[in-house]
Amino acid sequence: MAFESRVLANVSVLAAVVEGGSFARAADALGITPSGVSRAVGRLESSVGVRLLERTTRSVRLTEEGRRLYEEINPLLAGIGEAITATGNASVAVKGRLRVNVDAFFAQRMLAPHVTRFLDRYPELSLDLVTRDQLGDLVSEGYDIAVRFGEPPSSSLVARKLLETRTVTVATPAYLRKHGTPAAPADLANHACIQMRSPMTGQPLGWEYFRQGKGIPVKTSGRLFVTDFGTMLGACLAGAGIARFKASGVRELLAKGQLVELLPAYSGDKYSLYVLYPSRHLPAAKVRAFIDFIVEMLGQEAT
DSSP states (O other): OOOOHHHHHHHHHHHHHHHHSSHHHHHHHHTSOHHHHHHHHHHHHHHHTSOOEEEOSSOEEEOHHHHHHHHHHHHHHHHHHHHHHHHHHTTTOOOEEEEEEEOHHIIIIIIGGGHHHHHHHOTTEEEEEEEOSSOOOTTTTTOSEEEEESOOOSSSSEEEEEEEEEEEEEEOHHHHHHHOOOSSGGGGGGSBBOEEBOTTTOSBOOEEEEETTEEEEEOOBOSOEESSHHHHHHHHHTTSOBEEEEHHHHHHHHHTTSSEEEOTTSBOOEEEEEEEESOSSSOOHHHHHHHHHHHHHHHHHHO
């Protein structure tokens, strides 16, 4: 017998009759008429080719074949119910596995110091953080959510802007004592500037500053080339040269005096941080909890 969705519905009606003891109580439990219950049972009997219930004016009871079928299907129906309940709980319970596609700079400099607090808050949740150069296809690659800098692509993803941060040019006090402090962007040509290669082209990213709304492209030089911000930050802190970072990721280092902001009269590029997820309709509780935590975390850092 080919399985049809209607067969499952009819089986559920049979189970309601057995559990209720009558067509009338089954109808009340299912929210249908007693005649609707009778028709559903009749369709099921026609599907399997045997009589499943003995009906009298006062009661109904399972036939031998009906009892055997009910004993087989009842655990399956219970399992389906439990699965639906467990899945429905995902809308209110923060549990399971949350897979997050993250910008490397955000992950290392902003999220990592706070991630233990998030895990402590939700002990039934496991967090899978995957740093990627590019967003990729969130849905086909199995991510629940993404947090990334830069304008989101035009797609069906829901995009929520979390913050906007500027770029700051920095160096260590030791580097500046040894090599001097640049007073204008043009002075950077005489300094060792740590070069970040584009993950897309492999070429060093250009440096540009803005003053009074006018862009000032700057030619920089340096012997150190890197492909990730973690390496660039470590090298900069070791005195290897001048570097540029998103201000939100080095705020603490500036406050402690480990890094010094250069050229404060000139503004750098601005970057927006977005959270992206597949659908605004009924997002899982774990997704909502992670977004709320990030918003909370960023708010605390801004104070």
